[in-house]
Amino acid sequence: MATLKDISAELGLSVATVSRALNGFPEVSARTRARVQDVADRIGYKPNRIAQRLVTGRSGMVGFIAKLNADMTADQTFLEILTGLTAALAERDVDLVLSVDQHDDPVTVYERMLERGILDGFILNAPVPNDPRVAFLQARGIPFVMHGQSDPEVHYPFYGIDNRAVSRDAVSLLATLGHRRIALLNGDINFSFAIDREEGFREAVAQEGLNTPEAFIGHETPSESYGYTEALAMLSGRRGAQPTAIVCGSTLIAAGVMRAAKDLGLSVPSDLSLIAHDDALPQFRAVNFDPPLTVTRSPLRDACSPLANHLIDHIAGGEADTLQTQIRAELIVRESTGPVPKGGTDPWP
Amino acid sequence: MATLKDISAELGLSVATVSRALNGFPEVSARTRARVQDVADRIGYKPNRIAQRLVTGRSGMVGFIAKLNADMTADQTFLEILTGLTAALAERDVDLVLSVDQHDDPVTVYERMLERGILDGFILNAPVPNDPRVAFLQARGIPFVMHGQSDPEVHYPFYGIDNRAVSRDAVSLLATLGHRRIALLNGDINFSFAIDREEGFREAVAQEGLNTPEAFIGHETPSESYGYTEALAMLSGRRGAQPTAIVCGSTLIAAGVMRAAKDLGLSVPSDLSLIAHDDALPQFRAVNFDPPLTVTRSPLRDACSPLANHLIDHIAGGEADTLQTQIRAELIVRESTGPVPKGGTDPWP
DNA sequence: ATCGGCATTTAAAACGTTTTGAGTTTTTCG
DNA sequence: CGAAAAACTCAAAACGTTTTAAATGCCGAT
Structure with a gap:
């Protein structure tokens, strides 16, 4: 392993000068720098990081x-x-x-x-x-x-990302499409991102003047089964009013919601609109959903x-x-969102 | 950050002695070693890896x-x-x-x-x-x-683990149960472990005197869908003779096989026996299968x-x-394996 | 009392680099 | 031409550890 000393010995320079030459310090002459660089290249000098780290206090x-x-x-x-x-x-x-x-x-x-x-x-x-x-x-x-x-x-x-905006953008799109009953299936509420998403969601529905019962807001560690069971409970009417749109904290949850809708004979987006937040994990792509998912997208x-x-x-x-x-996060409108279905704008029972 | 020098200064010893004391060299007196150790513990001394590496060539x-x-x-x-x-x-x-x-x-x-x-x-x-x-x-x-x-x-x-033995154990159990038509859905054959499993499988079926067409041996990166499609093809008879037992390279594959069997109206283990190799990943537990899987088990x-x-x-x-x-790997017999079904021992068509 | 031998401890070198402060050469300008 | 300034280079210290070689102190034996 070549060292600074080898170079300095070969050129009759001090190691200090060699070190400076290689590290681009301004006070070394162009000629010297070139000579040093030549030798360094020729003998394949690589600085010993351990030694570098010992003296600089940085480990890299x-x-x-x-x-x-x-x-x-x-x-x-x-x-x-x-x-x-x-x-x-x-x-x-x-x-x-x-x-x-x-x-x-x-x-x-x-x-x-x-x-x-x-x-x-x-x-x-x-x-x-x-x-x-x-x-x-x-x-x-x-x-x-x-x-x-x-x-x-x-x-x-x-x-x-601006997690409040993630929810606001989603709600805003759905409101524009006429939806008045929007639910949120959020991620684990212990984490700040989920808290922000929920706050953004509440802000947005309030601003749109929508009525959103507590039963419309859920949160749990994202999983397909969480999306499935929760959506089944909401959409079957077991919990009272049914949402016409669901905002999902992740595509995993959305997959579960999709399955629940299918089991209930609801079609997306004619009976139910769906927006998910998409971290763009390669294993689980929103475009491959059927129909392709409308998402707030932000590749991890x-x-x-x-x-x-x-x-x-x-x-x-x-x-x-x-x-x-x-x-x-970018809002990408695909085919899982559509106008509110007939009857969806009905007043609350 | 505490250094050897700190300890040596506190005790009035040289750094050399402190270093030796901490590294268990025999020539330092028990009393000194204890004093050094005490101080080191008290001030929370940890050797600087970088410095160690520079002199010893080891980094930890x-x-x-x-x-x-x-x-x-x-x-x-x-x-x-x-x-x-x-x-x-x-x-x-x-x-x-x-x-x-x-x-x-x-x-x-x-x-x-x-x-x-x-x-x-x-x-x-x-x-x-x-x-x-x-x-x-x-x-x-x-x-x-x-x-x-x-x-x-x-x-x-x-x-x-002994991957040949994994297959041998599986085949041997199935043969004991009377199975004569055993298939293998292996993992990615590029890897040595899969090659060994296949070789072990071939050895074992040969030793048991079984007839195993090439169509009975498949391999691919483990996935549920691979297990499903492959099992569907085999069990439906589309590929000729149907196996009465399948050895799976992973529990993931076994899950797919299970689904295929269900879709075909075959029940496990009465119509089909199933053994999987189980790495005991916490996300995917063989005991939670229905029925619980017989496995060759070796927790990763x-x-x-x-x-x-x-x-x-x-x-x-x-x-x-x-x-x-x-x-x-341990062979754990659960409920996915059973005696060969009637007609399963029929000679090849 | 002195010596050899043993147990213990120490000072110093080494690892390869960066950086400080001082030195030397060269250039610039009056 | 001479002095001051600028440009360049160098020796040495430092980083925290291990290890070599040497020194110290102590003991019993001469």
Whole structure:
């Protein structure tokens, strides 16, 4: 393995000059830089990252901790995030150290990983309101980036979508189509994203002047079966008034709703309109639904690169407030939404 | 972050002695060692991995590279492995650096990760015959451990099950129950484990003196739909003789077979016996099938700890040949297997 | 009392890099 | 031409650990 010393010896320069030449410092002459570069290329010099890290205090490694659900399965989005993240980090020459959290206390794993002293920062996902990880890491001065926001106003770097707008856009489209009875099958309400979606939903239905009973709003860890059972209960009339449109927190839930509608002999969109939020997971594509789903779309994969860059920039000293990005999910109208069916606008019984 | 110097300053010892005391060198007195250990514990000293690595050449970090399938989804077993692995490695104070491989060439990602020079070794999974990663890593002298075996005789550490025995056990049970027409729906035949299962299957049917047409042996990336379509084709008689028993490469495939049987009005086990290999993924439990599945069982999670330990021991200098473990998957007879139905023993048409 | 031998401890070098502060050469300008 | 400024280069320190080689202290034996 070639070292700086090898180059310096060959050229009769000091290692200091060689180091500067290779790192593009301005005070080294063009001629010297060229000579150094030549030799470096010729003998295939690669800086020893370990040595670099020892002196700079940076390791070029960031941590990601996957949280297992109670049923010991990680959510589906996890792998998608991981894939994009390692690729995006690799672009900037950073490695990802992974751990899977099986504890109850959300911060113990972070603590354990910090003990090693090899991490420059963390990437966090699935924020909850007043997230304890935020307090912990901020208290220790450890840089991190969040996928999403734990709270409306935060002082750390993040990248995420406007979840209130997701619901507002969905409701607004449905209201335009004449729907007056709109239900929401949301994701796990413990997470900030689901809370925001529900708040946005309530805001929007209020603004449209719609009557929305509590029975129209549900939330649970997304699954096909949740969508199925809940939609069956709502659409069969067992719970009173039936919705003419359902907004789903995920395409998985929408699949269940679809099946329920089919079992009840309802067709989409003539009897029931459906909008889902679509993270664009490759396993489960909204366009492949029958009919293709109208969605608020925001590919999870798109978040990876900004997350990686925000974190790396933050580690390099970038101000947290300048590294906050909130984007608007795209509303894509396909064929699962249509005008309210006859009778759908009837006053409440 | 506490360093050796902090401890040495506090006790009035040299850093050399402190280092030796903590690393269990014999020449330090028991009293000194205890004093050092006390202070180290109190101030929460953890050796700086980076500094250790610079001088020893070891980092305490190992790599794992997840391979995406062509459809950009990783197989289901990946997360299970990852979970167990990080836990097992953490036990021995080793971290896992992850990368997701989106390349065609299987070794480029390994090459890229090695360039950084921060990894002590790798954990490999999903071996294929004559695995190029093996050749690559062995040529470079990089330690690794394999989940499974790429070939019948290998010279690297591994942990895995006897896949030939998996098929033999299944066939043997079915033969005992009188079945003469046994089919195999195997996993992706590119992988060594599937090749071994098929070979074991062929050996076993031959030994039992059974007639098994090629149409009885299929293989594909495990999925419910593969099990369904393939079973439908076989059981409907469209392909000629119908099997009275099917051995499935995974519980996922078995689920599809179950659905096909149901659609054809066949009941399990009276009309069709079913055995699956069960990796014991928590999402998909063989006991929850109706009827509960007879399986060859080998929890994936069980592999993690041996894999971690084999690798760490190998890095520490353990001989590859002493770090090879092959276990036998357990045959668990439940209710999806039964005596061959009437007419099932008929000679071939 | 002195020496050898043993147990314990220490100082210092090493790993490969970055960076500080100081030195040396070259250029610029009066 | 000479001095000040600019441009370039260097030696050395630092990062935190392991390890080599040397030193210290203590003991019993000479």
